[in-house]
Amino acid sequence: MDTVIIDGLSFALPLFIIAIGGIYSEKSGITNLALEGFQGFGAFIGALSAVLIANVSGTEIQNLFYVALLFSMLGGMVFSIIHAVLSIKFKADQVISGVVINILALALTTFLTAQINAFVFGTASDKFQLGVSDRFTIEGLANIPVIGAVFTNVYPFEVIIIVIAFFAWYLLYKTKFGMRLRASGENPHSVDAAGVNVSKIRFSAVLISGLLAGLGGMCFAYSISANFSSNIYMGYGFLAIAALIFGNWRILPTLAACLLFGFAKSGGAFIAQSMALPSSFTDLFMILPYVLTLLLLIFFSKSNRAPRALGEIYDKGKR
Amino acid sequence: MSKDNRKHNLRKNFIRPISNEKWQPITIPLVSIFISFIAAAIVILIIGKNPFQAFYNLLQGAGIMPKPSYAGYKGMLTDFLSLLNAMTPLVFASLAVAVALKAGLFNIGVSGQMLVSGFLATIIVGYSGLDAIIAKPLVLVIGIAAGGLMGGLVGWLKYKFNINEVVSTIMLNYIAQYVISFFIQMYYIDPISRQSKYIEEAARLTLVNVEIANLKMDIPLGFILAIFTAIFLKFVMDKTVVGFEIKAVGKNRNAAKYAGIHVGRNTVLAMMISGGLAGLAGVTYYLGYFSSIQPKVLSSIGFDSIAVSLLGNSHPIGVIFSSFLVSIIDQGSTYMSSQAGIRQEISSVIIGLILLFSACGEYLKQKVSRLKEKDLDQKKGES
Incomplete structure (x- = not known):
């Protein structure tokens, strides 16, 4: 039973931070289908820097976890500039830009991973080996029944994500910047009339989404897959989009959606395992989170409302 | 000056x-x-x-330019036909995306719809032992029906329950992927290839290893259908009431509503057409280009097609050209990588x-x- 909570959380939280990135961008009025590409590219930069530093300095790669996290955020942010420039400055269709970025991220990182492995390390490999990050258990709290599992075998990144998520929540709902950001997605003209540069707000929102998505991607690379390869593009970015739409573009309900995904996923795996069914039955239980989402959406979607100016190109002259 | x-x-x-x-x-x-x-x-x-050599190799590999030497029974025509073979599902899939886009809908679920229709056609016709003359049309019909129903479901969920089509198609993609993987691994697995058992030649939409003029070629029957479908689609979109209404809904839902157009019905209809086209992509992919299904894998065509259709301005004829270009680069890359030593x-x-x-x-x-x-x-x- 404990494993359901432990695995569920370690899947839900990276998903959550990617989804928060999506909320920032979409709340400011920029449709963001590029999350998948951002998280992949962020993880690529993080993994690359970890592998390079480990190679040069000779440190164990597991110890470079925090360095990798930092670089993954940078990488995600730098890559998100493409989306920002394309959809804000070049006024391209935001859906198109997002899809293109996903395709480009997959192509570029696969190509570069193989190329760098061959040129720098002289190996014919299409992945960067990272290993799984160390976990810790809070003694005392871990002994509480049921809830104790939350404090058992915790990845350090889970704590980091919770701290950043809290900060992101504060920034979005309690500060002037957050208010302007949300207003840019509802009524950009009024923001403009108040003397605030809409394009600048949106630009920074997209950069924040790249930063957070990069972090989330790196966390997946250091836990589930234990390496960086093209397998990072498992569709988690899209799942995060589903979670944020399910959460009605608000941070707390989105957390609930992500937890639902996480626990349904680990719960399904747990049921399949405890019933000692053949491995192919696991597949049948894997659909649990997705079926559950669809069913819940049928009941909750009526009140779902996207930011009003979402996906619209901001045109100063238009009224 | x-x-x-x-x-x-x-x-x-x-x-x-x-x-x-x-x-x-x-x-x-x-x-x-x-x-x-x-x-x-x-x-x-x-x-x-050398970039020029690389680009020339791409064309050679795709059968547009002659290679210096060919293996037995192979020629430029062989390469060109396999290009068309690979291109066929891409054309259908991109048309599927294009139709949905015209109605202001974003069909991310093409790969899921492809998989479902490919799987159903495989188990209903692929192992049935029917004659080619019945089996091949039946495969097409099942493909259109399965894909159309799945697309229609997405449209209905949007119309009835306000479920964003991006979310529902992503969910359905995952569900299709896992459920079909389960059935393949339980009942239809080939223990050697770790894929579903190969289908019979009679049900396959590509004629394999046909010997003409001392060349062995794969003839993609679906390609001709793809071209006709594109032309037909252009006609429907430009000249008929159905097309006009779908486009009106896509341009401005509210304006369409005021004009007396039934928005819900057109949403469902557009998604059904889109799904049906995705179904055709599925059968030409799994029962044409390939003849078996790999469990737990969604084809990347579903996502590539979004981009291909955008490159072609979501215009049926434009889509043919853009998928032609993308297929050339894709198909030629193997030859380029072996000749020029550049990574594929x-x-x-x-x-x-x-x-x-x-x-x-x-x-x-x-x-x-x-x-x-x-x-x-x-x-x-x-x-």
């Missing part, structure tokens, strides 16, 4: 090829393709290889670059019209 003037002239010459508004839908993609090939050439130069993955980088630059098309268009206005103002000022 002043410096400013010279700069202006340079700019004018640069934009001349794309300044004619009537031809912009064609010239702007061409310019973006040109720019992206220059970018790709720079990448290839950095690796230290560069092909997807080139495709990505093409799409990236074509996404900037709108910006180019604006820039051009603004420059033209400036030009006019200047002329007025002089006279």
Whole structure:
């Protein structure tokens, strides 16, 4: 039973931070289908820097976890500039830009991973080996029944994500910047009339989404897959989009959606395992989170409302 | 001549090829393709290889240009036909995306719809032992029906429950992927290939190893259908009430509603057509290009097709050309990598670059019209 909570959380939280990135961008009025590409590219930069530093300095790669996290955020942010420039400055269709970025991220990182492995390390490999990050258990709290599992075998990144998520929540709902950001997605003209540069707000929102998505991607690379390869593009970015739409573009309900995904996923795996069914039955239980989402959406979607100016190109002259 | 003037002239010459508004839908993609090939050439130069040779190898591998030597029973025509074979599902899938886009819907679920229709056609017809004359049309019908129903479901969920189609298609993609993987692994697995058992030749939409004029070729029957479907779709979209209503809903839902168009019905209808086309992509992929299904894998065609359809301006005929281009790069890459020693993955980088630059098309268009206005103002000022 404990494993359901432990695995569920370690899947839900990276998903959550990617989804928060999506909320920032979409709340400011920029449709963001590029999350998948951002998280992949962020993880690529993080993994690359970890592998390079480990190679040069000779440190164990597991110890470079925090360095990798930092670089993954940078990488995600730098890559998100493409989306920002394309959809804000070049006024391209935001859906198109997002899809293109996903395709480009997959192509570029696969190509570069193989190329760098061959040129720098002289190996014919299409992945960067990272290993799984160390976990810790809070003694005392871990002994509480049921809830104790939350404090058992915790990845350090889970704590980091919770701290950043809290900060992101504060920034979005309690500060002037957050208010302007949300207003840019509802009524950009009024923001403009108040003397605030809409394009600048949106630009920074997209950069924040790249930063957070990069972090989330790196966390997946250091836990589930234990390496960086093209397998990072498992569709988690899209799942995060589903979670944020399910959460009605608000941070707390989105957390609930992500937890639902996480626990349904680990719960399904747990049921399949405890019933000692053949491995192919696991597949049948894997659909649990997705079926559950669809069913819940049928009941909750009526009140779902996207930011009003979402996906619209901001045109100063238009009224 | 002043410096400013010279700069202006340079700019004018640069934009001349794309300044004619009537031809912009064609010239702007061409310019973006040109720019992206220059970018790709720079990448290839950095690796230290010859870009012209690489591009020529791409064409050779795709059967557009002759290779210096061929293995037995192989020729340029063989390569070209396998290009068409690979291109067929891409055309259908891109048409599927294009139709949904016309209705203002975003069908991310093409790969899921492909998988479901491919799987159903495989288990119903693929192992049935029916004659080719019945089996092949039946495969097509099942493909259209299965895909259409699945697409229709997405449209219905949107219309009835306000479920965003992006979310529902993503969920259905995962569900289809896992459920079908389960059934394949339980009942239809081939223990050696770890895929579903190969289907019978009679049900396959590509005629394999046909010997004509001492060449062994794969003839994709679906390709002819794909071309006709594209032309038919253009007709439906431009000349019929159905097409007009779908486009009206896509342009402005509220305006369409005020005009008395049934928005819900058209949403469902557009998704059904889109799903049906995705179904055709599925059967030409799993029962044409391949003849078995790999469990737990969604084909990447579903996502590529979004980009291909955008590159083709979501226009049925444009889609044929854009999928032709993307398929050439894709198919030729194996030969290029063996001849020029460049990694095969560069092909997807080139495709990505093409799409990236074509996404900037709108910006180019604006820039051009603004420059033209400036030009006019200047002329007025002089006279």
